[in-house]
Amino acid sequence: MTVILDGKTLRNKLLDELKVKIDKSNIKPGLSVILVGDDPASKIYVDNKKKTAEKLGIRSEVITYCANVEEGVILDKIQELNKDDTVHAILVQLPLPKHIDKEKIINAISPEKDVDCFTTENYGKLAAGLEPAVYPCTPKGILLLLDEYGIDLDGKHVVVVGRSNLVGKPMSLMALRRNATVTTCHSHTKNLASITKTADVLISAVGEVLIEEDMINENIVVVDVGISRDKNGKIRGDVDFETVCGKTSYISPVPGGVGPMTIASLMLNTYELFEKLLKRSR
Ligand code: NAP
Numbered sequence: 001m002t003v004i005l006d007g008k009t010l011r012n013k014l015l016d017e018l019k020v021k022i023d024k025s026n027i028k029p030g031l032s033v034i035l036v037g038d039d040p041a042s043k044i045y046v047d048n049k050k051k052t053a054e055k056l057g058i059r060s061e062v063i064t065y066c067a068n069v070e071e072g073v074i075l076d077k078i079q080e081l082n083k084d085d086t087v088h089a090i091l092v093q094l095p096l097p098k099h100i101d102k103e104k105i106i107n108a109i110s111p112e113k114d115v116d117c118f119t120t121e122n123y124g125k126l127a128a129g130l131e132p133a134v135y136p137c138t139p140k141g142i143l144l145l146l147d148e149y150g151i152d153l154d155g156k157h158v159v160v161v162g163r164s165n166l167v168g169k170p171m172s173l174m175a176l177r178r179n180a181t182v183t184t185c186h187s188h189t190k191n192l193a194s195i196t197k198t199a200d201v202l203i204s205a206v207g208e209v210l211i212e213e214d215m216i217n218e219n220i221v222v223v224d225v226g227i228s229r230d231k232n233g234k235i236r237g238d239v240d241f242e243t244v245c246g247k248t249s250y251i252s253p254v255p256g257g258v259g260p261m262t263i264a265s266l267m268l269n270t271y272e273l274f275e276k277l278l279k280r281s282r
Pocket residue numbers: 138161162163164165166167168185186187188189192205206207208210225226227228258259260262263
């Protein structure tokens with residue numbers, strides 16, 4: 001029987017626990033999110049993050065700039081946030097407009113306040129097997145979800161489809177840390193199905209429907225990170241859920257799987273950075 005990896009329920013549980021901790025604290029964690037341009041999807045994501053943070057008692061602000069803002073204005077703002085003792089976590093919502101140097105902006109964030117493990121310092125630590133300030137939100141959320149259902153990656157063949165810096169690559173690195181044997185696939189991978197068929201755990205982070213029933217073996221675990229919309233505007237994942245579901249032992253739905261876990265991780269990471277910065281200031 002297939003078990004649904006229920007990200008919503010786990011998110012609620014983790015955030016309820018986090019709220020108790022925040023309620024007990026006199027000083028409140030602070031999260032600042034920078035949003036550039038008017039991409040509607042980014043705006044929805046940022047609004048959700050702000051709403052969730054506020055419910056928890058995290059001091060949250062969204063700093064918005066129009067798409068043609070000068071790079072220097074954002075860099076100055078980040079320096080100000082780095083110095084602000086009430087801000088413990090900084091997130092730059094991606095994508096950024098083309099005229100802005102993404103690497104420069106990201107690396108302006110103090111690694112101690114880098115809430116999604118974006119900076120080269122934290123990312124490098126992750127790749128080198130060292131401890132970054134916090135782990136990247138989406139892969140962290142996926143591991144929390146797998147842990148909740150007792151799915152151990154040790155010795156398993158984990159196939160990650162997608163190699164972006166945001167999801168696929170850090171996911172592969174974090175699965176390696178859990179002693180999985182990892183294969184990372186991407187748009188140049190030949191005969192994807194021959195690889196996905198050998199997976200014990202398949203994690204797909206692409207953004208289009210590409211995982212069909214004949215690409216997987218029975219009883220595997222499927223984690224669907226992808227988000228896209230069908231022709232009626234309905235949200236869907238990378239996995240053809242209807243046909244694939246029955247073949248799996250565990251599967252995460254879209255929506256309601258990885259998405260809520262990413263938000264939960266962002267809040268957990270904000271709190272982790274807050275605790276670390278407070279300890280350091282004592
Ligand atoms: P991205 O930067 O566009 O990366 C997509 C990856 O998929 C790339 O590595 C690309 O390969 C690979 N790819 C594209 N077509 C492929 C194909 N036919 N076969 C195999 N691989 C293919 O996207 P992202 O930021 O990683 O996000 C991936 C998806 O996850 C998106 O739908 C995004 O909306 C979603 N997402 C969800 C959450 C959540 O919380 N649920 C969080 C973040 C992202 P190349 O590198 O060769 O181009």
